[in-house]
Amino acid sequence: MGRSWSQAAQSSPGNTLATAARQALLLLAISVALTAGRWALVGPRLALKADPADYEMEYAAPLLDAAQARRFYDEGVHLFIDTREAGPETVETIPGAFVIRAGSFDDDMLALLDTLVPEDKLILFGDGSLAVANNIASRLIARGYPEVSLLKGGLGAWRAAGGPTSPRQPAVAP
Amino acid sequence: MRHAPWLRWLSLLCRLGVGGVFIYASLDKLLHPGAFATAISHYRLVPYALLHASAMLLPVVEALVGLALVVGWQRRGAALICAGLLVVFLAAIASALSRGLDISCGCFHTDSGHAVGIGLLWRDLLLLLACLPPLLGARGGPGLDRDR
Numbered sequence: 451m452g453r454s455w456s457q458a459a460q461s462s463p464g465n466t467l468a469t470a471a472r473q474a475l476l477l478l479a480i481s482v483a484l485t486a487g488r489w490a491l492v493g494p495r496l497a498l499k500a501d502p503a504d505y506e507m508e509y510a511a512p513l514l515d516a517a518q519a520r521r522f523y524d525e526g527v528h529l530f531i532d533t534r535e536a537g538p539e540t541v542e543t544i545p546g547a548f549v550i551r552a553g554s555f556d557d558d559m560l561a562l563l564d565t566l567v568p569e570d571k572l573i574l575f576g577d578g579s580l581a582v583a584n585n586i587a588s589r590l591i592a593r594g595y596p597e598v599s600l601l602k603g604g605l606g607a608w609r610a611a612g613g614p615t616s617p618r619q620p621a622v623a624p
Numbered sequence: 625m626r627h628a629p630w631l632r633w634l635s636l637l638c639r640l641g642v643g644g645v646f647i648y649a650s651l652d653k654l655l656h657p658g659a660f661a662t663a664i665s666h667y668r669l670v671p672y673a674l675l676h677a678s679a680m681l682l683p684v685v686e687a688l689v690g691l692a693l694v695v696g697w698q699r700r701g702a703a704l705i706c707a708g709l710l711v712v713f714l715a716a717i718a719s720a721l722s723r724g725l726d727i728s729c730g731c732f733h734t735d736s737g738h739a740v741g742i743g744l745l746w747r748d749l750l751l752l753l754a755c756l757p758p759l760l761g762a763r764g765g766p767g768l769d770r771d772r
Contacts, residue, residue: 466700466760473701474708477692481685489680496676497658500665505672 507581510588511574511598516611519573519601523613528571532618533583534605543618544575544608552582555589568594575601575608635757642706642754643693646686649732653683656734663730667716685709693758703759710752717744 514522522528523544530547534540543549548565550558559566566572572595574583580600587598601608609615653660661679664670670678685705692702713731720727720740729738738744 463760470700470704470759473698474704475701477688477698477701477705478685481681481688484688485681485684488684489677492657492680495658496661496679498661498665498675499658500662500672500675502672505665505668 501579507584509580509600510584510591511600513580513602514573514599515602516607516613519575519599519608520611520613522571522573528573528599529566531572531574531586532605533574533576533586539577540618542615543605545614545616547575547618549618550574550586550590552585555586559593566595569597570595571597571599573599573601576604578604578606580604631757631761635761638754638756639693639696639699639703639758642703642751642758643690645751646690646706647694648690650683650687650690652733653679654687657683659734660730663728663734666725666727666730667720668725669716669719682709699758700760703755707752707755707759710748710755714745714748714752717748721745 519528519530523530530544532540532543532547532549533551535551535553548558548562550562572590574587574590576583580602583600583604587600590598603610605615657676657679660683661675664678664682665672665675686709689702689705689709692698693706717729717740721742725740727740729740729744731738731744
């Protein structure tokens with residue numbers, strides 16, 4: 451009768467693992483060589499859609515996609531916050547959205563002092579990049595508004611998901 | 625070194641099973657490295673500068689070790705790499721779950737696929753266990769390695 455697998459493994463575990471490690475190094479070296487050759491042929495044509503600015507960022511609040519945001523909009527419980535600075539691109543917004551901008555955060559918060567309460571569920575959106583909205587989210591959380599979410603893709607994703615828009619009415623003069 | 629017949633069969637079964645899964649997992653990634661780089665980026669674990677290199681290297685490693693396991697060449701090393709990769713995958717999935725990321729796993733298909741969930745942890749744990757017989761035991765069945 452042959453020896454069991456565990457007996458065989460126990461008889462020379464050092465040799466077995468040394469062999470495995472040696473073979474693994476050989477396989478990895480072959481893989482790297484093959485990849486280097488493939489990189490020379492394919493690498494420059496790779497299409498990477500990840501946004502470096504968003505990728506390196508630690509989000510202060512959970513992310514919502516546009517479909518989830520639309521459900522919350524229809525439920526009418528959440529408040530939408532437009533974080534975009536005033537400009538020619540910001541003629542419309544999500545209906546009912548308030549405006550809180552990074553450059554005039556304190557003034558915008560003052561204008562909304564009687565409107566926002568800490569229990570409000572806030573959904574922040576911008577022009578697609580989450581960098582500005584994330585900055586405002588962290589400041590809102592520090593001010594005592596913990597129920598904050600970020601809309602992935604901003605107003606563009608909202609429009610693409612069929613979300614309604616209306617002319618933007620700034621909370622305070624730009 | 626001789627082994628009990630059932631252990632040889634078990635080793636062969638695990639070798640072909642794990643090898644087949646790794647070869648299958650590599651195919652779509654080899655064809656669409658850009659989409660796979662994006663899938664990796666969703667985990668937000670690999671530094672941005674290394675995304676492309678990871679997306680190019682990983683499927684080649686998967687294909688090579690899968691092939692090595694199936695043909696029984698350098699099987700212990702291939703099984704060791706498979707086990708290491710599975711530990712990395714398990715850690716990535718657990719990390720994504722703990723952060724509440726709603727992403728597709730990018731395991732077999734780059735455009736869509738299984739959402740990251742507990743089920744994937746069990747699947748990868750099972751594959752990790754299946755790496756042990758070819759790593760520590762007999763070759764089992766035909767193969768190119770000299771030790772049987």
